[in-house]
Amino acid sequence: MKIPIELIRIVVALVAVMAWVGLNALLLVYCERKYAGHIQRRPGPFEVGPHGIIQPLIDGLKLMAKQLLMPDGADAILFWLAPILSMIPVLLLFLCIPYSPLLTGWEVNLGLLLILAFAGLNVLALLLAGWGSNNKWGLLGAARAVSQSVAYEIPLLLAVLAIAFQTGTLNLTEIVNGQGSWPWQWNIIVQPLAFLIYFTSILGETNRAPFDLPEAESELTAGFHTEYSSMGFGLFFMAEYANMVVVCSVATVLFLGGWKGPFFDGWWWFLAKTYVLLFVMIWLRWTYPRVRFDQLLNINWKWLLPLAVANLLGTAFLMKVFA
């Protein structure tokens, strides 16, 4: 029996993606703690390894060695389904991100749609976690996660749609190919408002501060993952960081020219841009205080949504005029 080459390619890509997700989680935990430290004028982790560089690895080992606990009265199936459900779609999301023309795990014609569709599964996992753990904080966190992510998904989709309008394709590779190597040839120059809306919405979608109300520590202990110990929590944590990387990669593809950059095109530009965006996300978290929940929904429904609709209509109008 002959194994099709496509299948081999996808399996290899899947293994690479798993390694990449783990590596990213380690790197981002370190970055997060270091940036937080320096923003608050303290060194951050410093003891394990030079400048605390082995700290995330030790943290990971600690997480794996802990006991898995489940609260009394929890719904066992839903409780354990949730962390797995939050992790699995992430692997699929990474598969179709074009790091460079060669470094694309799975060339999908509707790659943008695939990412948007499967990214929505994450909120389902949060809901199951909050409900399944039979905990009031968990349930409140889940309820917040729903109203937040349902709200923020709309301006996000509308902002992405403006780019799809403009480029006329949903294929991520083609969207990158439509942009040039120099910064003034990127989509962000034509669609600055869409980029701003997209970036604000992804903070809401990935539950990052200042929009981290589903897991607000001072109000809900830890929200939907209060009851998770060991790798149950570890999976949520990894999925959250992986989702951050995915949304920043999509921002790089849509607005910042993907793998294209001055002088030498290649995956290094892709990684550099993604990590700059991730740095901005972390920077925002340690700069702004958490918003109140009514403020969060007001920002979305009264500002982002009308702006996104206006931006989309404007894009369509200008395309008709100049086409």
Added chain:
Amino acid sequence: MELMAKISFVIYALIILGGGLVAVTSQSLVRALVGLISTLLGVAGMYMLLATPFMAFMQILIYVGAVAVIVFFAVMLTRADEGGEEADPAPIRQSLGSLAAVAAVGGVLSWVLLTKPVQGLKVPVEVAVEELGKGLMESYFVAFELISVILLVAMSGAVLLAWERRVKK
């Protein structure tokens, strides 16, 4: 490829039927919802098998990502416990009614399958999104616009229901 397609058809069918079974038999509303979600995912898989990835992704984006989440929210607000009146065994009339409904649909479908020859055994071809859009906005324009009227009616109905309740209080 033929064999692969058949195997995936069986897998998707099992996911759909299993999800449906969980949705119908489960005592807890949230578990029933999880069954419903797995059915929706299975249907998305069927769309993939029919070479319509656009439909499949839309199915996941809209039904799993949005509708199921909203249903979950509604369930959360009701906080229906497992010992409610719905948990009592259903009266015999209800079972007979549902049996008749299943038999009617199943009967028509199996009659059609058994008497008419199977039409499309060819491998389906993927339709480009551009063509799909042109079809919706040109040939099937009226039907496409009428669907949004249905949504409008549903939305105004919801607003009307909420409004009346507020006035009564």
